[in-house]
Amino acid sequence: MSNEYRQLLNPETVLSIPLKKTDPVELYLPLRKLVASKYSESDAQKVESVLQTLNKCRRDMVERRGDLSLPMQRDCLIHYFKCLCMVESLFTSLSSDADPIIFVWYDAFNPKHEDGVSSQRNGIQLERAAVVFNLGAICSQIAASCDHTTALGRHLAMEAFKVAANFFFQLWKAFAPKNVVSATLDLTPLFAEFLHHVFSAQASELELQQQLNNNDASYALQQHRCALSFMSVYKLYDRAYELIPNDSAARKHVDSFDQTWVTHLYQKVTFFQEEARQRQSSILPESERPAVFSRVQSCALDHDAECVTEILVKGICRRWILGRAKFYLQQKYVDLILSEYNPFKLMKDGKLVAYPWDMPPPYPTDSAILSSSLSSSSLSDILAFLPLKKTEPLNLYESLRSYFVLKYSESVAKRVEGLLQMLHKLRNQMLREDLSLPLRGDCLIHYFKCLCMIEPFFPMNASPNPPIFVWYSAINPQRNSSQHNIHLEKASVLFNLAAVCTHIALSCDHTTIQGHCLAVDALNDALNWFSVLRLESKKACGTADLSEKYTRTGNNEIVSLKFKFPRPQCDVSSSPGYPVSFDPLISGPLAKILVQSTAPQYFGAKMKTCPSDVTGQFLLGYCKAHTLLQGVCEAPCLDLLSEVSPVKIKDGNLVANATLEAALENMSLQETSDGYIYITWGVTAPTTN
Structure with missing residues (x-):
C-alpha cells in the first residue's frame, strides 16, 4: 500500500466503546431455592454446578474487570451468557410473592453512570441484552488495542470488529426491541443499529487495506475490487452517520460521551465517498468480471517475521471455517458428554457440571455412558469397514523449523516455535494406542486445526529435508502412500475423525436415552467429517480408502447404521434425571439434535413441547446459546488470544499453551472394576488469574 493510502485511510484512528457497568446481585441462592421448591432437592443438586458458575461469572464480570485482560473478559462474558441462557426459564417461574431478582445496568455512554436502569421482576431480557452489548463492546476494544501498523494486527482487528458488528446486529434485531421501554439509550434499536454499521465499516476499511496489499490479481481486477470496496465502506459509514445527527437525543448522547465521534464519522463519509466516485470508472462490466471473487488472502510471502505469523493465523481462519464451521452447529451432544475441552458436561446420572x-x-x-461391549453384534460390521488409518512416526518440528530458518530467519522460526512444538506433540499423541475414543477425537481435531495453519507454506520446495507423510490404507494395511503433500495428511486425519465417531457410536450403551442420543450425534459428526474429506481428498492422491467411491460408500453405511439402533425405552432406570412422562427423543434440545437424522414418524406435534424437567430446560438454553454464539463468533483467530486456546498469540508470536502441553505429556487412562474408562491427568489445571 502506498504512503498516500496510509495517510488517507489513517488506520490508527478507530472507534471503540466502553462496557456497560452493573451493580452486584446474588444469583446462586435464590435460583437454587427456586429449583428445589419447584422441582426437588435432587434436581437442585443436578444443576448446582451451573448455578455456582453463573454466580461466579457475574461476580467476576463486576468485581474483577480491572484485573482481567480483554480476551479474558471476553471469555468470562461468553461463559456467563451460556449460563444465563441455561437458567432463563427459571425467571419465568418466579412467583409474585417471591423476592424478585433485580438487575441494575448503567448507560455505557454516560461516564457519570447516572440514571441506572433497574429491571423489574423477570428482568432476564435486560440482563441478556446488556451482556450481548458488552460482548460487542469488548470485541471493539480488542480490535482497537491491536497494532494496526502490522499485517497481523490489522487482521486481528478486522476479525474483532466483524464479531463486534455481529453482536450489535443480534442486539438490534433480537434483544433491543424487547427492552425499548425500560432500557437505557445505548440498548435501543437505534443505537444497536448505529454501532453495527460503525464496526462493520471499520472492519471493511481494514479489509480494504489488506486488499490494497494483495497483488495476486491482474491490475484491472485489482482496481475493480478496490472500487467496489471503497463504495461498500462509504455506504456503511454513511448509514452510521445518518442515524445519529438526525436524532437529537442520540446526537446529544454521543456528544456527551465523545464530541469527536460525529466529526470522525463525517470525515470518513466524505473521504470514502470521494474515493468511491473517482474509482467508479474502474468497475468492470459484467462480461469481464470473473465468475468467482476470492476473498482477501494474505500478504505476499517475504522475509517479514510478522507476515509469517499472519499467514499461519489466516490459515486456520480460512480453511477451518470453510471445512468445518457449517457442520459444527449440528453437534452438541458429543461435546456435552465426551469432549475434554467443553466446560459444560452432562453426566450419566443427569447431573450438569459447569467448570x-x-x-x-x-x-x-x-465416559461411563460408553459400554464395554456392543449392544448388537450385527452392528460391528462397520468396525471392519472403518478401522483407523495408521501412519509412520514423523519429526515435524525439526523439518518445519529448519524450513523457516532457511526460508526466512532464525528469529522467524522462534516466533512460530510454539505452534511447531504443539503440532509435533499432537501428532505423537495421535499415534498412541492407549488413548480413549473421546480423547483421540479431541487430539485429532486440535491436530487438524494446526495443519490448517501451516498449509499455506506447502509445498516446501526450498527445504532440503521436507516432511514426508506415510499413511497406510485402512482397508489394506499392506499398502501405503508416501508423499510430501499436506493434503494427504489432512485427508487421513479427517478419515480417522470419521472413524473415531463411528467407533464412539458403536461403543455407546444403546439401551439408554443418553447412549442412543450420543450414538446418533456421533454418527452425524462422522457424516460431517466425511463431507469435508471428500473435498480434501481431491487434492491428494492417496490410498484407496480416501477415494470418492469409498467415502460415498462409507456415507451410505453410516446413514443405514443410524436406523439399526434400537430405540430405548424411556423410563427412570434408563434415563436418570428425566421423569417418566418426558421423552427427550421427541421434545426438548435432544430432539433438535436428532431431528435431522431420525425417521420423520418419530416426531410430530410433540416436537414443539418444552421439557418438563430442569435438566432438559437447562440443556435447551445451552443449545440456544451455543447456536447463537457459533453464528456470531466465526473468528478462530480471536480464540488464539484466549488463555484456553492450545496455541496462543502473544506479542506477535505463536506460543503453546503450557497447561495443555503438560496435560498431553501426563495424561493416562484408568480402567475401573465396572469396565468403564476414565481419563486422569498428571497435572491439575490451575485457575487462571
Whole structure:
C-alpha cells in the first residue's frame, strides 16, 4: 500500500466503546431455592454446578474487570451468557410473592453512570441484552488495542470488529426491541443499529487495506475490487452517520460521551465517498468480471517475521471455517458428554457440571455412558469397514523449523516455535494406542486445526529435508502412500475423525436415552467429517480408502447404521434425571439434535413441547446459546488470544499453551472394576488469574 493510502485511510484512528457497568446481585441462592421448591432437592443438586458458575461469572464480570485482560473478559462474558441462557426459564417461574431478582445496568455512554436502569421482576431480557452489548463492546476494544501498523494486527482487528458488528446486529434485531421501554439509550434499536454499521465499516476499511496489499490479481481486477470496496465502506459509514445527527437525543448522547465521534464519522463519509466516485470508472462490466471473487488472502510471502505469523493465523481462519464451521452447529451432544475441552458436561446420572470460565481445559470426562461391549453384534460390521488409518512416526518440528530458518530467519522460526512444538506433540499423541475414543477425537481435531495453519507454506520446495507423510490404507494395511503433500495428511486425519465417531457410536450403551442420543450425534459428526474429506481428498492422491467411491460408500453405511439402533425405552432406570412422562427423543434440545437424522414418524406435534424437567430446560438454553454464539463468533483467530486456546498469540508470536502441553505429556487412562474408562491427568489445571 502506498504512503498516500496510509495517510488517507489513517488506520490508527478507530472507534471503540466502553462496557456497560452493573451493580452486584446474588444469583446462586435464590435460583437454587427456586429449583428445589419447584422441582426437588435432587434436581437442585443436578444443576448446582451451573448455578455456582453463573454466580461466579457475574461476580467476576463486576468485581474483577480491572484485573482481567480483554480476551479474558471476553471469555468470562461468553461463559456467563451460556449460563444465563441455561437458567432463563427459571425467571419465568418466579412467583409474585417471591423476592424478585433485580438487575441494575448503567448507560455505557454516560461516564457519570447516572440514571441506572433497574429491571423489574423477570428482568432476564435486560440482563441478556446488556451482556450481548458488552460482548460487542469488548470485541471493539480488542480490535482497537491491536497494532494496526502490522499485517497481523490489522487482521486481528478486522476479525474483532466483524464479531463486534455481529453482536450489535443480534442486539438490534433480537434483544433491543424487547427492552425499548425500560432500557437505557445505548440498548435501543437505534443505537444497536448505529454501532453495527460503525464496526462493520471499520472492519471493511481494514479489509480494504489488506486488499490494497494483495497483488495476486491482474491490475484491472485489482482496481475493480478496490472500487467496489471503497463504495461498500462509504455506504456503511454513511448509514452510521445518518442515524445519529438526525436524532437529537442520540446526537446529544454521543456528544456527551465523545464530541469527536460525529466529526470522525463525517470525515470518513466524505473521504470514502470521494474515493468511491473517482474509482467508479474502474468497475468492470459484467462480461469481464470473473465468475468467482476470492476473498482477501494474505500478504505476499517475504522475509517479514510478522507476515509469517499472519499467514499461519489466516490459515486456520480460512480453511477451518470453510471445512468445518457449517457442520459444527449440528453437534452438541458429543461435546456435552465426551469432549475434554467443553466446560459444560452432562453426566450419566443427569447431573450438569459447569467448570469455571477461568479454568483452562482439558477437563476430566466421565465416559461411563460408553459400554464395554456392543449392544448388537450385527452392528460391528462397520468396525471392519472403518478401522483407523495408521501412519509412520514423523519429526515435524525439526523439518518445519529448519524450513523457516532457511526460508526466512532464525528469529522467524522462534516466533512460530510454539505452534511447531504443539503440532509435533499432537501428532505423537495421535499415534498412541492407549488413548480413549473421546480423547483421540479431541487430539485429532486440535491436530487438524494446526495443519490448517501451516498449509499455506506447502509445498516446501526450498527445504532440503521436507516432511514426508506415510499413511497406510485402512482397508489394506499392506499398502501405503508416501508423499510430501499436506493434503494427504489432512485427508487421513479427517478419515480417522470419521472413524473415531463411528467407533464412539458403536461403543455407546444403546439401551439408554443418553447412549442412543450420543450414538446418533456421533454418527452425524462422522457424516460431517466425511463431507469435508471428500473435498480434501481431491487434492491428494492417496490410498484407496480416501477415494470418492469409498467415502460415498462409507456415507451410505453410516446413514443405514443410524436406523439399526434400537430405540430405548424411556423410563427412570434408563434415563436418570428425566421423569417418566418426558421423552427427550421427541421434545426438548435432544430432539433438535436428532431431528435431522431420525425417521420423520418419530416426531410430530410433540416436537414443539418444552421439557418438563430442569435438566432438559437447562440443556435447551445451552443449545440456544451455543447456536447463537457459533453464528456470531466465526473468528478462530480471536480464540488464539484466549488463555484456553492450545496455541496462543502473544506479542506477535505463536506460543503453546503450557497447561495443555503438560496435560498431553501426563495424561493416562484408568480402567475401573465396572469396565468403564476414565481419563486422569498428571497435572491439575490451575485457575487462571
